[in-house]
Amino acid sequence: MFDYIIVGAGPAGVSAAYQLQNKNVLVLDAGLDAIPGRQLPPKNIYDIRRDGDEIFSEVIGDSFEGLHNVFFEYMSPKLKSPLMRYVAELPAGEKKPESDDFDACISYAKGGLASAWGAGLLRFTANDLRGFPVSVAELAPFYDELTRHIGICGIEDDLTSHFGPVEDLQPPLPLSPVGQTFLKRYEKHRTKINRLSMTIGRTRPAILSRDHNGRQAYQFLAQDFFQPRIPAIYNPAFTLESLVKSRKVEYLSGKVVLSYQERDQGVRVHTRDVRSGITETFEARYLMLAAGAINTAKVVLAANSDYQIRLPILDNPVSFTPFIDPFRIGASPDLHAFAGGELVAIYEGELSDEPIQSSIYGLMGPLRADLAFQMPLSVRGNLIALKYLVPALTVLQTFYPDRPEEQNYLQLLESGTLRIRYTAKELGIIERHLCRTLRSMGYFSLPFLSQFHKPGSSIHYAGCLPMSERAEGPYHTDRNGQLFGTRRVFVADAATFPRLPSKNLSFTIMANAMRIASFVEKINRKTRPAPV
Amino acid sequence: MKAIETEARFLAKQLLDRELDEKTVARYEGACERMPPFKGPQANVATIIKRELDVEAIEYALRSTESELTKRIHILLYLVEGQQNCFNVFVNSKRSRLRAFWQLGMSVLRAPLKLLKGKYLIWRYGLV
Numbered sequence: 001m002f003d004y005i006i007v008g009a010g011p012a013g014v015s016a017a018y019q020l021q022n023k024n025v026l027v028l029d030a031g032l033d034a035i036p037g038r039q040l041p042p043k044n045i046y047d048i049r050r051d052g053d054e055i056f057s058e059v060i061g062d063s064f065e066g067l068h069n070v071f072f073e074y075m076s077p078k079l080k081s082p083l084m085r086y087v088a089e090l091p092a093g094e095k096k097p098e099s100d101d102f103d104a105c106i107s108y109a110k111g112g113l114a115s116a117w118g119a120g121l122l123r124f125t126a127n128d129l130r131g132f133p134v135s136v137a138e139l140a141p142f143y144d145e146l147t148r149h150i151g152i153c154g155i156e157d158d159l160t161s162h163f164g165p166v167e168d169l170q171p172p173l174p175l176s177p178v179g180q181t182f183l184k185r186y187e188k189h190r191t192k193i194n195r196l197s198m199t200i201g202r203t204r205p206a207i208l209s210r211d212h213n214g215r216q217a218y219q220f221l222a223q224d225f226f227q228p229r230i231p232a233i234y235n236p237a238f239t240l241e242s243l244v245k246s247r248k249v250e251y252l253s254g255k256v257v258l259s260y261q262e263r264d265q266g267v268r269v270h271t272r273d274v275r276s277g278i279t280e281t282f283e284a285r286y287l288m289l290a291a292g293a294i295n296t297a298k299v300v301l302a303a304n305s306d307y308q309i310r311l312p313i314l315d316n317p318v319s320f321t322p323f324i325d326p327f328r329i330g331a332s333p334d335l336h337a338f339a340g341g342e343l344v345a346i347y348e349g350e351l352s353d354e355p356i357q358s359s360i361y362g363l364m365g366p367l368r369a370d371l372a373f374q375m376p377l378s379v380r381g382n383l384i385a386l387k388y389l390v391p392a393l394t395v396l397q398t399f400y401p402d403r404p405e406e407q408n409y410l411q412l413l414e415s416g417t418l419r420i421r422y423t424a425k426e427l428g429i430i431e432r433h434l435c436r437t438l439r440s441m442g443y444f445s446l447p448f449l450s451q452f453h454k455p456g457s458s459i460h461y462a463g464c465l466p467m468s469e470r471a472e473g474p475y476h477t478d479r480n481g482q483l484f485g486t487r488r489v490f491v492a493d494a495a496t497f498p499r500l501p502s503k504n505l506s507f508t509i510m511a512n513a514m515r516i517a518s519f520v521e522k523i524n525r526k527t528r529p530a531p532v
Numbered sequence: 533m534k535a536i537e538t539e540a541r542f543l544a545k546q547l548l549d550r551e552l553d554e555k556t557v558a559r560y561e562g563a564c565e566r567m568p569p570f571k572g573p574q575a576n577v578a579t580i581i582k583r584e585l586d587v588e589a590i591e592y593a594l595r596s597t598e599s600e601l602t603k604r605i606h607i608l609l610y611l612v613e614g615q616q617n618c619f620n621v622f623v624n625s626k627r628s629r630l631r632a633f634w635q636l637g638m639s640v641l642r643a644p645l646k647l648l649k650g651k652y653l654i655w656r657y658g659l660v
Contacts, residue, residue: 046623052616056559059614064563070606071568330632332624368622369610378592378646379547379605381639387624388632 002026002250003524004517005269005284007257007299010112012493013290014236015146015510019517021248026282027240030094030108030274031253032086034115034228039083045222046335058083059226059367069370074453077366078116079105081226087116091256091274097294097410097418102315103456104420106294108274110253111237113292113459114506118341119206119233120359121152121507123164127355128501133469133479134512142511142518144168150234151212152204158190159201162346162355162503170209172202173218176337178362178394181325183343185441196437197349203341203359206234222339225365255280259303260287260489267488285528286488286520288481290513293495294410294418297464300475300483300491301412310409311475314463314500316399317425321434321450323443328392339365345396351429357502358398358434363390394443398430402500404463422455460505462494481516492516535578536561542581543608547588548621556611563607567600573660575601585653592643593650594660 002024006013009029017027040058041048048055060066061082068080079088087109090096097104107113123143126136143164153170160166175183186193186200193200208217208231218232229235243249255271258279262268267287271280289296297311343360363371368386375382375389408422431450438445467477471484481490492513494505533541540560544552552560575594580587591601612618619625624632654660 049614050616050619055614056555056611060559060610064559064566067563067566067607067610070603070610071566329636330624330627330629332627335623367610367613369606369613372606372609373595373602377639377643378588379609380588381643381646383548383609383621384635384639387622388628388636391624 001266002282002284003528004286004288004520005267005282006288006290006492007269008112008289008291008295008493009110009236009240009251009253010107010290010292010493011114011236011506011510012292012513013112013288014240015513016288016290016492016517017243017249018149018239019514020521021243023521025249026284027249027251028255028257028269028271028282029110029251029253030091030256032089032091032109033237033253034083034086040221040223040227042219043221044336045226061085066367073103076105076116077370078225083226084116084228087113087228093272093274093277094256095417097420098413099420099422099456101424101455102313102420102422103454104294104461105456105459106292108256110240111235114234114236115228117506118359120203120341120344120504121146121150121206121510122162122204122504124501124503124508125162125164128503128508131499132497133467134515138515139508139511142514143507145514146507146510149213149239150206151208151210151215152206153209154204155202157201158199159344159346162199163204169204170212173205173207173209173338173342175342176339176362176364177331177334178325178328178391179338179342179360181328182360182394182441182443189441192440193437196433196440198345198347198437200343200345200360203344205340207340208232218338220336220338222335222364224339225367257291257299259299261303262486262488286490286524288490288492288517288520289495290492292493293461293464293497294420296491296493296495297410298412298418300465302416307412307414309475310411311464312404312466313408313410313420313422313461314402314404314497315422315455316402316458316460316500316502317427317452317455318400318458319398319427319431319450319452321396321398321431321445323394323396323438323445324389325392325394325443327442330388331391333364333391335364337364341397345434347430347433349433351433354401355502356398356400356430357504358396360394360396363393363395396434398434399458399460399502399504400425400427400430401502402463404466404499410464420456424452424455427452460494460500462497462500462505465491465495466498467496468498480519490516490520534561536564538581539577539604540608543587543605544612546586547605547608548612548618550612550615550618550621552612553615556615559611560608563611564604567603570598570600572598574599575654576659577601577604579657579659583657585657585659586646586649589646589650590653590659591650592646593654
């Protein structure tokens with residue numbers, strides 16, 4: 001029997017496995033993965049296109065996967081690209097949650113949704129952790145350990161008080177021309193911008209500016225939207241594979257966990273093989289659920305055969321607001337610059353009782369065709385607009401916090417499918433303020449240009465099994481992730497988060513998973529029978 | 533020449549001033565075959581091509597999430613973006629503020645005229 005079974009191989013599951021390495025741990029995971037050997041040439045994608053190299057299969061796809069948004073409802077440009085599709089694909093037998101008002105994106109991939117993330121890893125502050133029964137001091141050692149293990153870049157700047165210490169950070173990646181100009185203008189108008197309750201600085205991405213732990217530094221190939229497993233962009237799959245290779249963790253992919261059953265001396269975990277459909281059972285002294293908030297909730301509900309209860313679901317409502325810098329219209333873009341989010345803006349003012357965070361990025365990453373009908377002109381006009389405006393455009397992706405509300409819930413149906421109901425919030429106040437504030441820096445937009453995507457689009461889900469100092473009742477967890485009414489079942493992902501601040505939650509998911517794993521290990525050591 | 537090939541080449545010529553290679557034409561055909569059926573009346577593409585009408589104006593007048601013509605043009609744009617001979621359609625290789633403002637300005641001024649022209653052509657030739 002294993003000491004620990006961990007369900008899920010995303011940021012939470014792998015962080016827990018990393019904490020429990022060498023301790024008789026099995027990771028169970030559906031484990032969908034990138035197709036080995038299928039990748040773009042190691043060359044900047046714009047150079048590839050300019051040189052006429054063939055990349056149709058990798059960018060559009062032999063089954064035209066890249067045309068998803070032409071045929072069907074909107075999917076993130078990254079997730080629709082052929083080589084990245086596996087991240088959001090459903091294994092056989094699994095269905096998307098049923099919902100008219102929530103666009104759930106669930107990953108069964110090795111590495112989880114982190115296989116396609118923007119890689120921003122930001123520590124929660126005490127303010128972010130309000131309502132959590134966990135302190136910054138408790139998470140700090142795990143944030144530190146992860147920083148050293150993963151390789152995160154960043155710098156001391158105006159956002160250091162929001163993002164934590166800079167020890168062990170790699171030097172930041174060079175900013176793109178768009179990012180450089182943005183930051184320079186902020187620095188020039190800092191006093192005014194701060195008076196408008198906004199602070200701007202560098203993000204902290206898990207992207208290597210230097211080689212680290214056998215992974216090569218970022219190569220500026222502008223392939224982030226198309227190529228999975230770029231070594232410089234951290235993917236929990238890298239850690240998992242390293243642990244498996246060194247036999248510190250056992251890993252079984254192709255297993256979807258259906259439910260579990262707690263017994264006297266352990267927990268039985270019931271799985272279905274994604275290829276054969278055969279069900280199989282595994283046993284461990286302790287179970288850690290880390291399949292992502294929605295899937296973890298599903299497993300818990302199935303284990304209890306509960307088709308009545310409505311569990312809370314949290315999501316960061318998100319908006320996208322484009323800003324134009326007139327001085328960069330007609331600029332020749334730097335095709336070798338970083339194509340992801342470089343900067344962050346944080347609003348802390350009267351319009352919100354919590355800080356609101358916006359990621360700032362240019363548009364050099366996705367295909368221009370993705371944006372072709374976002375402009376209001378005729379086709380030729382739109383192409384001209386794309387050509388000359390993209391180098392001048394900056395987008396602010398604004399995340400709002402979330403708290404449990406009665407009308408936002410998920411429920412397991414007897415068919416085995418989840419139903420999700422979520423009422424979209426009225427947004428727009430912050431976007432209006434952003435427009436006013438950035439105008440002082442020479443960036444122009446209008447509030448009506450902000451796009452508010454359907455709930456679920458942030459792909460930041462949490463709160464289904466909320467934690468408190470002591471678990472308050474069924475489907476609650478205590479401060480150590482222990483599920484109410486169980487002795488051996490722990491929840492290690494964002495299902496335990498009692499609220500969702502605006503700040504990206506990934507780093508805290510990982511640190512918290514390590515913290516919970518550390519606790520589970522302590523109690524196992526106390527209760528484990530002595531070897532005969 | 534198959535109708536779909538004629539269509540692809542016509543759209544590329546009218547909208548991009550570019551020729552398509554055989555591979556792209558075949559891909560265009562493959563992609564169009566995968567399109568789900570559309571609700572509501574759609575543009576008569578065959579008439580547009582036969583009469584060599586201003587497809588840019590017509591698409592603009594018809595543009596919506598349910599316009600098959602818009603989707604077909606969108607498919608074409610995806611397919612050609614990776615083509616070497618279309619690189620400069622999408623990416624500005626040289627700093628050119630004057631040209632940018634001029635072309636953008638003209639596009640904005642042309643837009644309402646294109647829209648009116650599109651509506652007229654649809655009515656004149658019974659295209660929907």
